[in-house]
Amino acid sequence: MSGMPSSNPIYAIVTLKGPDEVQGGFAPVFYVKSQEEQERISVWISRISSVAVHDMQDGTWLLIPI
């Protein structure tokens, strides 16, 4: 936990898009079929690892430690 704004690496990617459009570099990618599934997985990872969920507004959510 850090209150300091920082440039942390992406922790995980949760996306409605397919593997042809979104691929993980160093961050794991969760491919989901619906927005409910996207929200459930994102919330759980967020609560477990204390990472913030950011909506890229194109069906991809990035989970980034703050």
Add this chain to the structure above:
Amino acid sequence: MSSGGSAPIHWIPIGLGIVAGVIARLLALRSDYRHYPGYPAGYVSHITLGFLSAVIGAVFFPALAAKEYTAATFLVLAATNFTSVRKLETAKLESLDSYTLVQRGPGYIQGIAQTFEERNYLAMGVAVLTSIVSQLVDMHFSHVWAIGAGVLAAILSIWAALSLKSGKTLRESVSVKVGKLHFEKGSLLYVDQVMLMEVGLPRARDRWLKEGVGVVITPKTRRGAGALWSLSQRQAIAHSVAALVGTRSDFGYPERTPLCRMELPQGHGQAGLALIPVANDPQRILNALLATPLLESAKYAALHDPALEQWEQEHHVEEGG
């Protein structure tokens, strides 16, 4: 007076110096109830240190006058000691900070630690001045006059020391008002026109709209404008407010972290604060914000930005305030 152990001991200047130094330290202690120390144990350690610095300060001049030069070098030892006090305070506060949801930040911690160091020097300075005046009078007039002059010197030097310790808050340099929290472009959290952060989870956005409180901070002096641009100062603001009104946040809920950010991309100089308070009382939140200390690291920047200009026009203030 001869050197060696047979020199007469001047109890009046020493006693007055010690008492004055301890009083100076005690009076300075009163103002830090809000940040630290919070417990009697903390007070005891600071009062003890204050007493020791007063003793060292009080014997300085009597020792010199008695040609006890070795005793006078104890002053140097004390300075080293107080520097280590600051290091100790820094380490202590940093370790506390690592387990605090809204951290004080390094600027705030250095400010607190340095203040503690300075207050020991002030206690020592008051003791030195009091004992010098009292002993000089004692050497030329009577004991009664020495006590009178010592008390007068003590009062004056304590007054000077307390005015030196300053401890300005943001109250003098910024004005605050409650702003409206809203989302733009779907998920960007704004308070009025100040963008704070991206909130990705829909349920978190609902929470912010229902329970969140936003504050817009406008500089009203050049110091205030400079301070707001300091990241340390804004972290201190977020910490103060969260500490005083509480924040409904925890590990695992990073999207609820209280934030204080500048208005950008224009950068006209306003800042915004948002938090989900435990005590949802806007007036208390504003008061908590205004009670935040103006950090030393932010204090010497004096800027003039559009937000300040607008405030000055609205309140008919001449430039350079």
